[in-house]
Amino acid sequence: MSAPITHYPGQLIMSDAQDMPEVSLDHIELNERPLIVCDVDEVVLEFLTPFRGFIQSQGYELLARSFKLHGNVVHAGTSEVLREDIVDDLLEAFFIAQGDWQFPATGVSEALTALSDHADIVFxxxxxxxxxxxxxxxxxxxxxxxxxVATEGAKGPVVQRLHRLRKQPVVFVDDILRNLRSVREHVPDCLIIHIMANAHFRVFLPPLDAGMTSAADWPEAARMIQAHFRV
Ligand SMILES: [Mg+2]
Incomplete structure (x- = not known):
């Protein structure tokens, strides 16, 4: 088994995924108010820290030495780098076991509860x-x-379909620059916020583009979003 790795797309491991079938948004009903679209892994739920724990339980280690997974998963005893297809299989197994490992990022529940008084939220x-x-x-x-909404395709077109021609403010929060760029391209008036739970890998993030903003944590992101809504 070798699952396509679009799930945690450290830059070198993301498949292009441009010709995926269009994802259904039939279950999304938006009100006439601002919209916040949030990525989940490393943004709403911790991913890297629990993934590291998961692979440690199997005799492997995740080394924070660049902004990707492939090449940074090693055998705990020998430090030998795992083949990419084995890392893919570990990711697949992790997402099957995610309920035993993943947990919310600090402050996210409180921030989203407060923001949901004034905005619709979509994951x-x-x-x-x-x-x-x-x-x-x-x-x-x-x-x-x-x-x-779960998709292996680009995120910009999905946010564009959600936002349509609404006049209300729209915000997008993600940890991966490629996703931030995709939304920027398709929804130019969107407030783009980078947030990433794991500080060990965050230091390897490439610089954000002009006009994108970074939040250290959810309380800061919430202040940015509320300030944007007041404009
Ligand atoms: Mg993510």
Whole structure:
């Protein structure tokens, strides 16, 4: 088994995914108010820290030495780098077991609860649809009942379809520069916020583009979003 790795796309491991079938948004109903679209892994749920714990339980280690997974997963004993297809299999196994490992990023529940008084919130996760049911259940367990869209395709076109020609402000939050750029390209008036839970890997993030903003944590992101809505 070798699953396509679009799930945690450290830059060198993201498939292009441009010709994916269009994802269904039939279950999303938006009100006439601002919209916040949030990535899930490393933004709403911790990913890298639990993934590191998961692979440690199997005798491997994740080294924070560049902004990607492939090449940074090693055998704990020998430090030998794992083949990419084995890392792919570990990711697939992790997402099947995600309910035992992943947990909300610090402050996210409080921030989204406060923001949801004034805005609609949609989770946009870069995940194969086969894992969506497990992810939905995990988010619900933490009280994060906001609607979820799972796609392996580019995120910009999905945010564009959600926002359409609405006049209300729109915000997009993600940890991967490529996703931020995709949304910037398709929804130029969107406030683009980078947030990433894991500080060990965040230091390897390439510089953001002009006009994109970075939040250190959810309380800061919430202040940025509220300030944007007041404009
Ligand atoms: Mg992410």
């Amino acid at each position: 946009l996760t870069a995940m194969a649809p086969r894992h969506e049911t497990l992810r939905r259940a995990l988010l619900d367990r933490f009280g994060l009942h906001y609607p979820l």
